[in-house]
Amino acid sequence: MSNLDSFAGFGRDATSVPGRVRIQTGPVVAPGANGAASREAGLESVFEAREVSVYYGRKRALAAVNLRIPRNRITALIGPSGCGKTTFLRSLNRMNDSVPSFRIEGEILYHGHDMYASNVDRVEVRRRIGMVFQKPNPFAKSIYDNIAWAPRNLGMKKGLDERVEEALRGAALWDEVKDRLKDSALGLSGGQQQRLCIARAIAIEPDVLLLDEPASALDPIATASIEDLMHSLKGRFTIVIVTHNMQQAARVADRTAFFSLDSAHGEPSGTLIEFADTEKIFSHPNDPRTRDYVSGRFG
């Protein structure tokens, strides 16, 4: 089990948080999960999920996920529909809190801090961990105001014009919109709207960007520009992307996590099957289920 060396924190008993159940079973890692020791493993991690299980009401959506997301890298979450990828992603900035029946067990550490501790402020969490959604959701405001809205509300009012320009340049949208910043954002094409949403997210200089299938509503050309964009953002931000498109994961991600439905913990629920360097996941994965999925023989 030398592959667990990189997860030295697992068995440690963290200070317990009242009101929250924590499973203390030590490392329960499916054979082959997390792959062999990776050359990325030495990197500082931004998120560390320990035995994370998520429930919606009585239904378990995600079972005992252990995962470390390295800093300033792109991590892709892939897997079939309903396997908990998006649930996991939305747990990383507490977007699931608004789902009434949502419940989480285990812990998610963000730079070593328990994200679900009672003193954690959700608004502060999201200020540091931005998110871009599947469907572009620009505000019914001008292009400029879409970007400037969050900085204004967060008190970053100095040099707003420069900030807006920088964000739009960062999202590779500046040249297309610089002459019509006052026009409604709703007049942009789908791909432009999605890049606008990315610009809006990076305008407040978050630490992490969570992308929930950001290109699934876009055509191949817009998708390609979003992927180029991710490459250019890499290094500045830690990016976690959920995608149904395996080629996309292979193209953009440094590390790839494969989720699937698994009955190892009772009823079928989303489970992390394997997490390793993208290259390894796609060329010689450890787990046969990963191999079936990435080679299209899933089911």
Added chain:
Amino acid sequence: MSDAGFDPTAPLTASGNLRRRRVVSRFAESGATIAAVVAVAVLGIVTYTVVSRGAKAISLDFLFTGEPTGIGPAILGTGLIVLLATVIAMPIGVLIAVYLTEFSGSRVSGFVRSTLDLMNGLPSIIVGLFLFVLLVKPTQNLSGFAGALALAVIELPLIARGSQEVLLLVPSSLREASDALGVSRWRSVLTVILPTALGGIVTSTVLAVARAAGETAPLLLLTPAPIGTTFNFNIFEELPSIPFTIFILSEEANPEGFTRAWGCSLVLLSAILFASLGARALLARSRARMTR
């Protein structure tokens, strides 16, 4: 042998009990149509009667001067009372709607919603009586202000429920977008959600105004300004109002008074009809903008 009861090769004309079913269906359809026509006809007849009888009373003098011939003070009084009522009811109503859609849990929200619906059904004379006992009796002072408070109570549930319906139309993806940017919900409400829903909120307010402008019972109790008053801007005195003026004029056994009562009715009816129609047009526009 199929048990469908028909011969699949027969021509495609009505067979079996289809003839009877069709008669029943026609009957129900015409009943429903007649009901709809009656509703439209009632409005048409009322409007026609008011216009035909009231039109001859209308003149510039009638609209813009005070007694003895004009109803200017009553128009001003109704304007002031309804304006004040709306200024009171609109912010509270919108805040209630914001609470219901953005902050409350579903159980609380259901309870508040039923409360508002009950409040909407409150007979206006009871609202008037309530304010009479609460405000007029202790201060010994009938006033336009008391009337405005009563109308505010009547407008409140309409504005709150109407705004809530519109806020529910604001796509939740916008809330997610602003949540994900680390901006507090209240700032999002103020700068994203309310502006998106503004058209609909204005609409429900205008509809509430239209309803309040015609309320008579509370004004009868709270601000029964006698005929023959002059222009008065002081809301803490008795203000004349159009509904009350109609009531007084039609109580008099005086043909000339009747004509003026019809004139007042025409003024009130057209104000309300235009407000409602305008509001609905506005709502349709903002709905189309939000849901596209």
